[in-house]
Amino acid sequence: xxxxxxxxxxxxFIFLIIMTGYNERPWSSSFLDQxxxxxxxxxxxxxVGVRAAYSAAGDETSSIIGLDExxxxxxxxxxxxxxxxxxxxxxxxxxxxxxxxxxxxxxxxNITEGRNYLILMGPDITGDSIPDLVISEWSLGAxxxxxxxxxxxxxxxxxxxxxxxxxxxxxxxxxxxxxxxYEFVMNDWTFAYWYTSFAESPAPQVxxxxxxxxxxxxxxxxxxxxxxxxxxxxxxxxxxxxxDWRMGVPPRELWVQMIDLIYSGNMTQxxxxxxxxxxxxxxxxxxxxxxxxxxxxxxxxxxxxxxIDR
Numbered sequence: 001x002x003x004x005x006x007x008x009x010x011x012x013f014i015f016l017i018i019m020t021g022y023n024e025r026p027w028s029s030s031f032l033d034q035x036x037x038x039x040x041x042x043x044x045x046x047x048v049g050v051r052a053a054y055s056a057a058g059d060e061t062s063s064i065i066g067l068d069e070x071x072x073x074x075x076x077x078x079x080x081x082x083x084x085x086x087x088x089x090x091x092x093x094x095x096x097x098x099x100x101x102x103x104x105x106x107x108x109x110n111i112t113e114g115r116n117y118l119i120l121m122g123p124d125i126t127g128d129s130i131p132d133l134v135i136s137e138w139s140l141g142a143x144x145x146x147x148x149x150x151x152x153x154x155x156x157x158x159x160x161x162x163x164x165x166x167x168x169x170x171x172x173x174x175x176x177x178x179x180x181x182y183e184f185v186m187n188d189w190t191f192a193y194w195y196t197s198f199a200e201s202p203a204p205q206v207x208x209x210x211x212x213x214x215x216x217x218x219x220x221x222x223x224x225x226x227x228x229x230x231x232x233x234x235x236x237x238x239x240x241x242x243x244d245w246r247m248g249v250p251p252r253e254l255w256v257q258m259i260d261l262i263y264s265g266n267m268t269q270x271x272x273x274x275x276x277x278x279x280x281x282x283x284x285x286x287x288x289x290x291x292x293x294x295x296x297x298x299x300x301x302x303x304x305x306x307x308i309d310r
Contacts, residue, residue, distance in 0.1 A: 070108060072122045075153045077133065081105040088135055090151065097157045100149075102137065109134040109148065111173055111182075121153070125173060126210040127181020130154040134173065143167045143198055148184070150215075161214045164300070167192065167203070176207070176221060184208040184215050190299040191259065195249075202256050204263040206301060217304035224264035232269055236276035245279050250288060262296070265309035 066081035076091040086105045090098040100106075109120045120134035130152050137147040146165040152158040163184060165171045171186035187203040194201065209218035227235070235257055244251035254277055261270035271289075278285050299305065 066105065066107075068108065070119060070121050072131065072133070072153060075121075075133070075157075077108075077121065077135070079106045079108070079135075081107075084140060086137075088137075088149075090133075090153075090157070092153075092157060098151070098159065100137075102139075104137045104139050107136050107138075109136050109173070113175075120173065123182075124180060125150065125182050126152075126160065127179065128210075128212070129180070132160070138169075143192075144189075146171065163208070163215055167198075181210055183218060183221065188263070188299055188301055191255065191295060194255075194295055196252055200252055202252070202259045204259050206263065217301050217308075219265070219304070219308050222264060222308050224266070226266045226269055227261070232273055233276060236273050239273075239277040240279055245282055248282055248284070250278070255292070258292070263305060263308070267306070267309060 069078045074093045078089045080087045087101040088106045122131045125132040133151040135149045139145045144167045148163045150160040165186045166189035168186040173182040176183045192201045207218045207221035208215040239254045242251040258270040
């Protein structure tokens with residue numbers, strides 16, 4: 001009798017397993033304890049795609065770390081950021097106008113005017129009386145890279161420009177002259193890691209202004225008066241007395257001062273400073289100057305820099 005009961009119970013147990021399915025995961029007190037899988041895709045993630053990602057599991061999972069949206073008139077902008085990718089979708093009256101999906105994260109750009117904290121969606125950034133939108137993109141790299149996307153969102157939609165700002169995490173828009181439109185302030189990272197660490201790399205500030213078509217170097221904001229002869233010689237003496245020369249290495253301060261002079265329209269004084277500061281007993285002067293000039297030519301603003309002092 002006992003053997004028969006055991007056999008029946010065993011049969012029931014096997015039957016229940018077959019009917020309910022076997023689950024290798026430990027049982028949970030609630031299905032809410034299980035994380036919701038998010039599928040990584042290789043296509044732009046529109047709002048529909050985001051909702052689908054919550055309900056479908058893939059071979060790889062990645063967490064959504066940011067969901068944001070803003071509206072202006074008939075425009076809707078949606079941003080979705082994953083741990084290692086993101087998407088930007090721009091709609092007008094429910095129709096998708098622009099979509100960008102990269103291994104990056106996106107965000108709305110803000111400015112502060114007095115006590116006002118504004119999202120750059122609607123203000124006239126370029127000064128042409130058309131409302132604009134600015135979105136920043138970070139490539140998720142160490143120190144780099146940042147891109148600022150500018151769009152017109154008036155009666156018609158237009159992608160105006162994407163400004164490559166390099167490592168300029170703190171780049172910003174500001175009205176520097178009180179006229180309609182905003183200038184863009186960033187750094188030129190041409191000399192990043194040039195004979196030094198990133199933290200010590202010279203990164204001159206540059207100001208861009210909108211010329212009716214795109215943002216270009218604003219010579220009027222870059223140009224500064226030249227140093228006096230006394231100031232130049234004192235600066236050269238200070239550099240020449242630095243300890244770095246004992247190891248046959250030019251001090252960082254030499255390049256910083258030269259670059260400051262060049263980016264303010266005083267290139268002739270920059271090379272004069274180089275001649276005055278380099279000690280006569282240290283070799284490699286000509287080769288180092290050639291290397292410096294070659295690096296300077298790699299700047300995306302090189303031709304505009306040459307025109308600052310004209």
